Amino acid sequence: MKLLTPLFRDREIIGPVQEEGRVYFRSLESVADLAWEFGNTVNNIKDFFFPPRQVLYELTGGGVKDAIPAPAGRRVILFARPCDARAIEILDQLFLNDFRDEHYAAQRENTLIIGLSCPEPDKKCFCVSLSGGPFSVKGMDASVCDIGNDEFMVGIETGKAENIFTGQGREAGSDALNRAAEMKKKSEEKIKRAINIPADMLQKFDSDYWKAASAACLTCGVCTYLCPTCHCFDIVDERFKRVRCWDTCSSAMFTRLASGEDHRREKFKRYRQRVYHKFNFYSEKYHETACVGCGRCARYCPVKMDIVEIVNNLK
């Protein structure tokens, strides 16, 4: 607590909070609102760089009024799990390169990500098989690890975080380092699931497998909206505001043209597209698999479709 209170001065703090039995990342009023005991949150931190609804610009009497966020102050995202922190680096590839998305960039520059290590992964997690891990610091500006005894191991991972904990704590001794290393090992061992992306995945695109594999899918948006790396969006006009909002390639309307033509009318084509986009197409373009193994899709899918099973069983 004491460690974090100085952060709240002059900054918007976003962190996990309890809401009726579930934990969400929200903007916090005070440190007291923070949830300390949680597996992972329902939503993830992409919400704060790529929100569910965002005004792109507005048409006013005087012309176009850009709505690029001009954040008044700085923001800190507290206690992002390693999977969620890592996901932002994956999203950066899309939003910041080529036709730089200034809405995303503005928030990105302005935000510090302080991650929290994961000593108790749950049975749906599979970050390790995607070059992540419960103690990974990828994507974090600073990392925090609760090593017991009321002590926290803090790592300053990027220049952005250099001064935020100044004057607090001392350099970690070998005992603390050992405890952290021990926790890391134990935690990694807890992750029994592994996704195995087949090398010949592309060759299996036309396989009959997809019809049966996708049969139970409801084509809703839960997996997409809770996924830390999913980023498809729609652009709509609300009167004179042009707004972007989350969308899902699973949806029956996603590729439908006004003329009625739709090259993904069948459910299995849309399901296949989502899987391939995350595990093959995105990496071919941006050299990153668009999945961090957080397990939310499997945890929250209304019909418990399991992406690990789907990919591993692909034939």
Added chain:
Amino acid sequence: MKNVYTPESARISSVKIETRDIKTFKLVFEDENARNSFVFAPGQFVELSAPAAGEATFCIASAPSDRGYIECSVKRVGRVTEAIHMLNPGSIVGIRGPYGNSFPLEAIKEKNVIFVGGGIGLAPLRSLIREVLARRNDFAEIKIIYGARAVRDLVYKDDLDEWQTRDDINTILTVDPGGETPDWKGKVGFVPAILKEIAPAAAGSVVITCGPPIMIKFTLAALNGLGFQPGQIITTLEMKMKCGVGKCGRCNIGPLYVCKDGPVFTCEQIKNFIEDVF
């Protein structure tokens, strides 16, 4: 810091009624800088905004050599196109672009170029055709095979008349069986069928095709039968698009984004995903 989602404003300088549901709009940028810096190549598209209705993708149907304006042909099918159709000369629209890649003009030089178009699919082809005809001697034989459902659905009738009078190109027009009028002098038959009839030689040729997915499907089959390799066939894909800049994911096919890596593709490039496209 440029907001990639914000359009430039342009004024509609004229509206031409092509068919009962297609209009061609001539657009001129309001801002002189915007007008001068808008440089495009045939095949590229723009995102047109009808204020308060929405935005949609339209290929540029005029050629770069048509200076001072761009033309977009709009088929009335839904909310945005309906809103655009209700606009008159003098109205303001928003333009974002030009986006996408363009037809490989250099690569098709000295080849026989066969254009195969259907319906409003002639729009992107028209840009290239006008450019090609402006430099006629860079190319060998030129054939234009174009068809629509019925005579009244043929677009760019003025251009069609002009092309038919030229003797340095071969223009074959067709309408679907049942679409002919008593005084129709062109062919009657689906475009792929007419293509088979014409049976162009594959050697030294490229085909540039655009039209409804069903037409393209059969056209590709016909070309395959005539010995054309996927690399010799160039098409421009129509796909639902939103952002136009490769971010929203809607036009993603394989590792390609139709708005960024396309919309112009050779069949070689998309052969792995033909299943997913047509």
Added chain:
Amino acid sequence: MISAELKKTAKDLLKDGKVRLIIAYGENAAGDIVPFFVTGEALADKMVWNDRCYYNLTKYLTDKDVMAGQDGVTGIVVKLCDLKALKVLISERQVKRDRIKIIAIVCEGLKDESGRSLKKCETCPQGSPDRESCDVIIGEKSGRSAAEDSYGDIAEIDNLTATERKVFWDKYFEKCLRCYACRNICPLCYCRECVIEQHNPEWVSPAPSQTANAGFHAIRAYHLAGRCVDCGECERVCPVGIPLRKINRKMAKVVWDNFNFKPGEDTESKTPIAWYKENDPQDFIK
């Protein structure tokens, strides 16, 4: 044992080839119960039944991808709550009675991941589906008695002031992500093109905001009035915990109070919202 009898029933149905698909419950490698599509006797061995068989499988009878090419008879495993939804689907001509084989299970109540009974099961009015409606009933009529549904949760909200009620619901509609899990899992939301996704004209913005989300939920509530059988799946699958059953139950209570009608009791009656009788109450017309 229900599981064993279920598998045997399935195999018998599939044997002569008249039934080519049975929509049932299965289990995935991670141990979750999932919708399971049995297309042959070999798969029948993998059917399961336990107190985590949550899904209202009747949803899939209107899924055109699942039902593509199924021109024979389709088997469907149902609990009592699911059977009610199926009766509404039949009354609305979405499912033909003679094209399905109804395999009803005597359900003893469902439990959540931590072993607690689901709220809806506490007031489940009957232990066993009626013989006349089903082709097969598996399980013995349970001795379980259920509490009377007092709609206390509705009264609680009705007793709030309008302002308090707004605060209550605004909090939830602010959270809604418009994932449409509630709509897509509902067997009675089977429209090919949902009004909420219509662009021309657009009734509600697709972008999530408190007001737009409230609009979506209100429209859905009206479209389900007199049709929703309170299978509760919508609320169970909502990732942000919106108490959707309260909305649908409120509508159900209004329909009951005004028209004395409960959906899902037979395969002929339709929701009062969709048709009229000459003696319908009119006292609200002033």
